[in-house]
Amino acid sequence: MSTLSEFYQKHSGKLLLLTLLSFPLLFVKAQTLPANNDIETWLPRDSEVRSNYEEFKRDFGVEELIVVGIENTSKDDVLVEAVCERLERLDSVRKCWSPGRMQAIMTSFGVDDVEAESRLKGLTLSQDGRLVGLICLLSPEGYGDRAKTVDAVTGVLEYCQLRGDQVRLAGAPVIVTELDRLGSEEENQKFFFITLLVCWGLLAYTTRQWQLSLALLGLTIWAIQLTLAGIHVAGGEMNFILSALSVMVMIFTLAVSIHFMHYYTAALEDDDPLGQALKTAWKPCCLATLTTTIGLVSLAVSDILPVNQFGYAAAWGSVVALITGLGLTPALMTIWPPQAQSEEQGAAIISRLGDWISTHSKVVSAATVTMIMATCVGLMSIETKIDPLDFLPKNSKVLTDAQRVEAQLTNIDSIEAVVEFRNNDLPFTQRLEKVREIEAVIAGHPAVRHTISSASFFPSEMPQNPFTLGRLLKRAESQREHNEYIADGERLWRIS
Structure with a gap:
């Protein structure tokens, strides 16, 4: 260790200058x-759920939407349709549905106005009719840059006052977008600076040297x-789990540095x-880092990508902490040597604690x-729950908006069922009736608030008159390119 000590005595200034220049x-x-913070990243890459979702997006397009709830208005308000038209002009929005547009399609297919409006209640209209929902379906461009899309939608709303x-x-x-903002370095800086201030106060109290x-x-x-x-450099990405990494690396680094200083x-x-400290410190610090790294790398077995990434990132952070703290x-010790501190009082407290534990070892x-057995019982009863809304602050407007929309309009997420018809000769009306039967079964589930499919736009009883039915089907054919619920030439029918 004397060789290392000589190295630091000669080159400490250069080493610290190089560190400063690299910053x-x-x-x-x-x-x-x-x-x-994409929700899809929580799904294993090779899972059946994810492959089904990717196939669904190929068949029906990107299925992400923004629900815009406008308070204290009605579906017939001119402002609602004006906002809808402006939102649909955005490159990031491929389609915008308003209650008026949905009702117009239903009535054109023979659904009376009263029935059409009742179908929209709890979907794009609140029960009291004072909250109107616009459903903006994202285009591939909008899906590719969600933050820009949300900014564009907000800009349209502000333009409309x-x-x-x-x-x-x-x-x-x-x-x-909100999770990205909350997990960003910029947003966490204020909390990080508070942590730095606390750490500096403790360090100054411990070392009695403000420069050190x-x-x-x-x-x-x-x-x-x-x-x-x-x-x-390794191609990783930040998420709201990795936002805790900075504080963790700080703790690891300070732990090694303070050990070495003592x-x-x-x-x-x-x-x-210096040489004696290096000789004493290297083994316990390296062993502590090794065991910590092994524990963190073990997270890499998780199929959940953010957890997997955190394991590797945190292991890398512990190695960096060792290199920084011990290297x-x-x-710093050669430039600002720490002063000897009296530790008699602390040593006496530790000694008394050790004596008490030794005397009462059985207890x-x-x-x-x-305590271990009790916690194991609790551990077995832990249930898994991953809800993105739980990561939002309680006073967040994004959270209150989502709760308001879910309570008065519709859920902001959905389960998509796809019915595949392999008999190409089956008439449109028979496919429609089959989808309606399946939809009724799904709607009967106690956890389902409401459903929507192509059948939702047609009357409950199809016309018996062949001429009337023909005109209706011809009208439906003209609307095919705007149909969000049928794909691949009527082979695939979707139920949300």
Whole structure:
């Protein structure tokens, strides 16, 4: 270790200068780390659920929507249709449905006005009729950049002077965009700075040297930037789980640095305190990092991609913490050697605690085993629940908007059932009746609020008169290209 000690004595200044010069590059790479909170990333890549979803998108197009709820208005309000038309002009929106448009199609197919409006209640109209919902179906461009799409929709609403509680926005793109914002480095900076301030106060209290405490804090920030930059270079992405990584790397780095500093102060009477500290510190710090890394890498067995990514990213962060704490802290010690601290009071407290545990070892062991068994019972009763809304702050407008839309209009997510007809000779009316039968079964499930399919736009009883039926089917044929619920030449029928 004497060779290492000599190295630090000669080159500490150069090593720290190189660290300082590398910071801007690492900072830029860390800040440009892309965010991805897509709900699909929680599905295993090779799972049947995900493959079915990808096939559904190929058949029926991108199925993501934004629900725009307009308060204190009616479906016949001119403003509602004007907003709908402006939203449909956006490149990111392929179709925008208003209650008026949906009712017009139903009535053109022979559904009377009263029945048509009742079908829209709880879907695009609240029961009291004072909250009107516009359903914006995203185009591939809109799906590719959800944040830009949400900004464009918000821009249209502001142009129409709809702000605050006058309008409610809900849907997966809105939630994902908000999660991206909450999980971004910019949003977490204010909390991160508070954490830094607390850490600096504790370091200054411990070291009694403000220069050394600031330098140690600077090393932790460098370690965080190196960790995030490494994730960026490796092709990783930020998400709301990885947003906890910065604080974790800070804790790991400070733990190694403080350990080394205490080893150094304990060896101040030695001829080579730096070498003695390195000799004492390397083994426990390396073993602690090794066991931590093994535990974190074990998360890579998870099929859930964000958990998998967190395992690798956190393991990389623990290695960076070791390199920083054990590799760069000695350089600081040569420039600002820590002062010897009196630890008699703390040592006395630790000694008394150790004596008490030794004297009451059987009681402590029994209490520990009992607590472990109790927690194991609780562990078996834990249920899995992943709801993106649970990650939003309770006072978030996105959360209150989503709750309002779900309570008064429709759920912001859905289950999509696809009925496949392999008999190409089956008439349209028979397919329609079969879909209606299946839809009725699905609608009867206690967890289903409502359903919608192509059958929802047709009258409950199809016309018996051949001429009337022919005109209706001809009208349906003319609307085929606008039909969101039939694909592949009437082979696939969708029930939401």
